[in-house]
Amino acid sequence: MTPAHPSSARTWLLPAYVALVLAFLVLPVCLVIPMSVSETSYLKFPPTGFTLKWFAGFFASPEWIAATIRSVVIGFWSSLFATVLGTMAAFALRRSTRWDRLIGGALLSPQVVPVIIVALGVMLIFNRFHLYGSTVGIVMAHGMLAMPFVVVNVASSLRQRGETLALAARVMGAGPVRAFWHVTLPSLRASISTSAIFAFFVSFDELVVALFIMGRNETLPMRIWANVRDDLTPVVAAVATLLIVVTVLAVSLSEWMLHKPSREIPAG
Incomplete structure (x- = not known):
């Protein structure tokens, strides 16, 4: 009998490993959905009956x-605040000099420092300034907290595209503002x-700060935390199900926007 070739084993080992990791990550989330329609007044799996109450x-x-x-x-204004400042920071740090790397590392610090330390520092400062x-x-x-993600994403896209299009527009006679507005920004x-x-979702899901x-002045994560701590009713599962649906739609929208083919620039 011919022994199995090592390469044939590797061909299924990696997909199996990926499938197990995905199941580990997704299965707990999927279990919440049936519990949100259970007739019992407490969280139970498998669910009993079906209700939308x-x-x-x-x-x-x-x-x-x-x-x-x-x-x-809060999520809308936080997203606007982080996107505007993060995009400006990505443009300012696009040269990748030593100082740019140092400042860029400082901008990423909110995601490096434990969030409870950030929350404590923010609370002390906010108490002082009312x-x-x-x-x-x-x-x-x-x-x-959301700005580091904007800086990394926009800076990565800026590095991939570079300033070739903007330089081409400048060569064709466009000013720096016009080249930025009509070429680089689109x-x-x-x-x-x-x-x-x-x-938006970084802000919407944030609890500790x-x-x-x-x-x-409760936010939705604070209300969920209070319900889990005090009552733990299936309303939490219903809210989680709604958030799962909204998150999937938002991720699908972002993926569509990233992979949507760009319109060709008309000649002339």
Whole structure:
């Protein structure tokens, strides 16, 4: 009998490993969905019966709706704040000099330092400047946490495309502002848009900083945390299911924007 060739074993070993990793990551998320339609008043798997009353309970609760709206508003402004400043920083650091690398490392520090340390420092500063519990304060804090992702994404796209198109526009007679507005910025539109979507969800899902500085002004993650700590009803599973659907749609939109074929520039 001919022994199996080592290369044939490697051909299925890697896909099997990837499948196991994906199952480990996705399966706990998928288990939440059936628990959100269970008739029991506590989390149970496998679910018993089928009901949508937990979704109705979410939409009928003023506390849940207020927390959701607050998180959406904070996420929108945090995303705008992080996207604008992060894009500007990516352009400013595109030369890759020693100082650019040093400043770029400092901009990435919010994702390197443990988030609880960041939250403690932010709380001490905000108490001094009377920003504790304010929307402006949480927008600034969440924008700071999301900015590294914008800088990395936009800077990577800028390095891949370089400044060839902008230089070509300058050679053809366009000024620096016109070359930036009509050539460079449109070429980065997909990466900037996906960065904005990612920054929104960084803010929308953030819990630790919000717990430190928002007080009684609950965001949606704070409301989920309070429910898990005190009640642990299937409403949490219903909220998680809605968030899964929204996240999948947002990721699909960002992937479509990244891979959408760019329109050709008409001749003449």
